[in-house]
Amino acid sequence: MASARNPDCVAGGIPPQRLSKEELTKTHKTHLKNQDLSPDAPRPVKQPIMAEAYPASTKSIREVEIIPLSELSVETHHRGKGIIVKVISPPYIGAGVVSIVEDEFGNADKLAIYNQGDSSILSGVPEGCIVAVKEPYYMHNGADNDYMICVDHPSDVILLRFNDPVIPESLQLGPLLKSAEEWRVAGDTAFLEKDFPTAVFCYSEALEAAGEDATAFKAPIYNKRAGTNLILGRYDAAKADSLASRTGALSDWKAYYNAGRATYGLCEYRTSREYLETALELNPNVKGIRKEYERCLARLREEEHGEYDFQAMFSSLSPQNVHLDSGSFLSRTCVRKSKHHGNGLFATHAIKAGDLVFVEKATLMPNQYEPTRASAALYALMVRQLCDNPSLADTVLKLYPGEYERTGAEGTIVDGVPVVDIFLVEGIRTKNCFSAPLSTYEDTKPEVPTGRMAKGLWPHASYLNHSCVPNTMRSFLGDVLVSRAIRDIAEGEELFQQYVPVKALNDLRNSVLKDNWGFECGCGLCEGERRSSAAMLDKRREMLAKVERACNKRPPTKGAIVPDVSIKNIERLAKQLEDLHEEEVYGDLPRLTLVYPSNWLMEAYRGRKNHAKALKHGLRVLRNFGFGVPRDAEPAKVDWDPRGMYTGSGDASLMTIHVVAALRRLAESYGVLGQKELAKRCVEAAKFGYKVVTGFSTDLSALGQ
């Protein structure tokens, strides 16, 4: 088969001709001149294309056959093979890092390494270093005779130590520095220059060069490397280094303090508390330890008792501060097999409507709210963190990856690094990530929505299966997800959430779920609506389109006066749409297609100060969301307690901010009509609903007039 991009080259075959070392170097130099290395230059992320997925290598470089560059075949994954090359150029840094490399026989080629985090020395591949690529992929690079080795999985490339016996003799340089002390000094210099990956590298060489018995020399280096790893957010390594730096002396308080900070960074607060307690015992006078210990206790209170100061958390939020210091309260829920799909989340206790179901701090959420960048930023962070903190694999890599098949070796350590398969990461990202506004509360304000959402991973919440009429609702305060019960939940009940706000027509709703998550919903509403005929669904679709067109022509915004003729028209259309809902199908089910016109009519009558009619349509909004309300009752005869609607409406109602808004309108209309008690109850019900929607109790002023 001929390569599509180079007719002379046969895919799977060795290229007849390649660029020479001189040609490669010359072009590379031109690129280097043009690269923009300013810190503000946006670094593009090469996101994986699932259709081109291939598994990461799970072999050690010592297990594969080392081949020369001249044996690389085009568009081929060289399974069971590997290359060992010396980097002979400075790096060109773009979406990946491109370098010119040379093998032991003097063959030169281009190497592109993607998906290395900033904490890795390979994100900048220094000239002179020796790297191994396991099971490399060789590809045609567009122009004639232009090829490159393309490394997508970060664990497929290894930076070799200078004296690694796997390096062929002609590439061996021997160590750049001779003594452990020289490496230590080099590490300190790199640290002072804030080149932390190089500092870690040098300290590692110092430890290696020091040999087995140099405890007194090694302990402070472990300590320094722990501190450097803490700065890099490599908490697993920081913890291991801290513990390795212990000598049995009182000065070990530093080791325990750093281990406490590292485990805090990993959100392992119980372990962190233990280390910090030991540090305090060894040295009670260091204020920093006490402070860290108090923070840790606060996290444990949140985790154990669900005690949060949500108002304070909200106040501390800013575009710069989105990662809140918060524990995760998960003890009312557990993961179990679900009859709907794979695993699901279940209530371990009875939970009352409005109460916390769980609170989860994001395992990973970049501070990137720009919609065009949010997904790529999360993907890049997931890859980086899985490389930096292998223990994350336990939570992250277990999540449902859609169709992508695991090899089972992902996350295991091979050649000193965890196997990270970028296609598995991307599969997990797409099926499990959530979009999060800076705060849901701010997002309910009636101004034009900004659409600014970060994407993040909350692994516990990911186990929730979807229902269009769920029993829980999520909201966000920065990177903290708050899940509250929409109605009373019994112990052992499966918990559901809406993956996305659902469409009114059930076929459209289900096609969104099918396209994005590969399933059709079996919730009470979807199953119920499937009993309606296709012909009726088509009629509702047509009528809804008509209603929407008519409503959009004259939106009754901010109490504007809408002419009678428009109101009558919408009333007529809404009635026709209502008549397309068979009573035997819908009964108490939500009638989502009717929400829009009833909301419109409620606002239009409010504008006309016709409160009896505004009330009638406000009640219909609630009814159309599936809540049990009096049907078109005369306001004077109503003996209704809206505060009970969350618990007394069965299990097919749908909570949204529009429910809260309608309750406020009802309160106003009841008030004007002299029904003070009902007005008060509606305000209370609205506040209650607002807490469910936003995650915490606040007044309703943010909703405007």
Ligand SMILES: C[S@@+](CC[C@H](N)C(=O)[O-])C[C@H]1O[C@@H](n2cnc3c(N)ncnc32)[C@H](O)[C@@H]1O
């Ligand atoms: C984030 S995962 C949810 C947890 C998943 N059940 C598991 O085993 O890890 C999302 C996937 O769960 C499945 N799923 C979620 N809700 C479902 C439902 N109501 N019915 C069938 N499958 C569902 C879909 O395959 C979807 O892509």
